[in-house]
Amino acid sequence: MSPAPAAELDYKPPDGGWGWVVVFGAHISIGFAYSTPKVLSIYFKEIQEDLGAGSSDMAWISSIMLAVMYAGGPVSTVLVNRFGSRPIVILGGLMCGFSMVAASFGSSLLQLYFCIGVIAGFGLSLNLNASLTIISKYFLARRPLANGLSMAGSPVFVCILAPANEYLLQKFGWRGSLLILGGLMLNCCVAGALMRPVILPRKPSTCALQKNMEEQPNTCNTKLKGSCMNNAKKFLDWSFFKDRGFIIYLIGNVLFIFGAYAPFVFLSAYAITQGIDEYSAAYLLSITGFVDMFVRPGTGLIANNKWVRPRIQYFFSFAMIFNGTCHLLCPLSKSYAFLVTYAVFFGMSFGMVFALIFECLMDLMGNQRFPSAVGLVTIIECFPMLLGPPAGGLLVDIFGEYKYLFLMSGSVIVIGGLFLFFMNICNYYMLERKKPAEDREQNQNNTENPDQSTSDEEMKAAMEQTEPRAKEKNGAQRDSCPDNAETPN
């Protein structure tokens, strides 16, 4: 049982209302971010013939796009902290749109690598980071549900874009299709426009100013300006590595990502070696995506439950172990029915993990540190993501059969899940032991600073919290309406 965490936010998130519109916007934005690298592979065969490239050259386009999308995390964090989510998502949408349009005029492979891989990848990384951040700002009590709904964008968009891309390819060829796909990606700008910055609630007497207060460090008062700008300017906040919870999460995630994508890449090839025809093999991946679509919001709903929410880290590790076990059991399948069952459970477990993956990070880090944390996590996750499928391919080449690939993926993921489970138990236990000492410190602080303690108490009463937090962070990172501190009534 996780201990009661301390105050983190200095405002009460809306948890509804316009928040659901923001969830819709984030759904679109995250959907494009995760689905575009996957569905672009439909165009590869055509482009290959026209530009005279090999199939491994074409695979690099997707890899570069994913790598840049994940590696752009820290830069995206800085921009989001500085400007807020809305302008960044609009900028990301514009970058993606224009890069696809430029790619449609491309006449060499290098141009495609640059336009699709680098520029569109960077645009998508801006989208991803900003969407996750704004969800953490709008939701607290219903945050797991909001996360589940917005992350469901990925399988939904894969299901929509895959047949749409086929149709466009037949009608307009690959150049026209890339042009129209660029136009579709401009819809991320619409999603960005929906992401209204959070209006912080103010006491009526204090708000003589009638402008919307946004979480922008440039509205910090002069006393706090120095520390705010420092935080915004830091690319990588190395202090995260001192946080035990963060390190545990990071290691578990790295292990998961290493094993997660290889089965996707090799599932149809494995099915074909088991004697199944090409179309049924491709159908397996569609089944996985379809199940994934419904499981993600469902998991969010479950995670919102008052019994599960405090134990969300354990739920996350359970989902990971479930996923790994599916992969370990896959080589036992001997017929198409078994493979379909595997695909269904694969979709379920994958959806569960991905619905919770960012929710758990938000849970650990809290709203203030989440943008920087997610940037750091994505850039570190870049490496296992790029290494996983080729390592699986290497195993297939060495042993000549696919079962070792599934065994490797499954075992790595199960190890990651078990690691998370046990280390979280240790972590919470140690934090529980530290908590009485912290409470004693808190009481001392209360007698010294009456103002700060009253506002702290108000915040504690207003929210239900789930994670342990260090108290010192509050003062330095609070960039709220300055009038609050100045004019108590």
Next chain:
Amino acid sequence: MESATHRLQGDIMAASAAAEEGGVGGGFSDDAAGRGSREQVRNRENRREIIMSSFWEQLFFQILLLLVFCRHINTKTIGPTPPPLVSISSILPTDIRSVVLKGESQTENVELVNPVNLTLECTWTGNQNKLPNITGFWRKDGDEVENSRLTVQLENDQYNLKRVFSIVSVKNLGNYSCMFESEAKINFVLAAPHMGEVRDKPIVSYVGDSVVIACKMEETKPKPSTWNWYKANGTDKEQIFTAAEPLRYEIKNDERKTKLVVYNLTEADGGLYYCGAVYSINTTMGLVELKVINFKEPLKPFIAIVIEVIVLVAAILFYERYQSKKNYTAGKEMNDQTNTLTQGENNKPEEGSSMRQRKV
């Protein structure tokens, strides 16, 4: 040849006519008759000699001409079919295909690359009433092959029918069937290797762009000796020669793969293209469709989407500004109300004090 002999005959006729005229003409003049007649007789004798020698020369020339020119004439004599193949068949390789029939009919695909003497063998286990003798015959493309009807005897509980076919050219390819008494049938489909992966969807490309059309023969099939490309023109196929238009077409052949590159596309370049895998026996065709469209076609949906995005973004932002203005005015009203209330409260004590002051 005939005109030359006619000309020669004509010359000789003219010469003999001239000689006769001269002789007749000579007879009318009396003056120099004595002297002239002796000369005339001599002349006539000479002319006759010339005529006689020219006649033999004419004959000799005619025979010579006939021999020179008429050696090239073929005389077609319609004899019995087919001509004896013994001399040619010794050059061709031999191959054998045998099928045991299970059931009523069966089809066997035979891929041929080079001309061959193919032995087709059919074995049938018979039906319930196993007659000792049944008739078996061969069919090619539905028509019965001449002299192929035989009486087949039951040996080892089977009926066996075998025949050698000489497959030399594309005419010999087709559907051969061995028939057992119109009850059992085995089809042999003789053809050159076909391309398995034929692209069924059209290639779409743009005006001014260049496109690569590819054809491939699988590794499991024999490789063609060369590849040809044809463009469909109505119902005909026109072969594409890169030498004729080097700036527009380029053909890259690579054993089992071939690529046709068309530069500087125009709308007329759209249509059906055939890639032909050339084998000694026949050329098999693969079909690829090319569609050439103008760049404006995808531009229209693109512009529609951009307009939709701009409209939606503008609408969302305007709606937000409208809502915030409403909140602003509502908030301001509330503030004014609270301010007037506090002012009212402040005024009352002031009046009281003034009143108190006035009293004093």
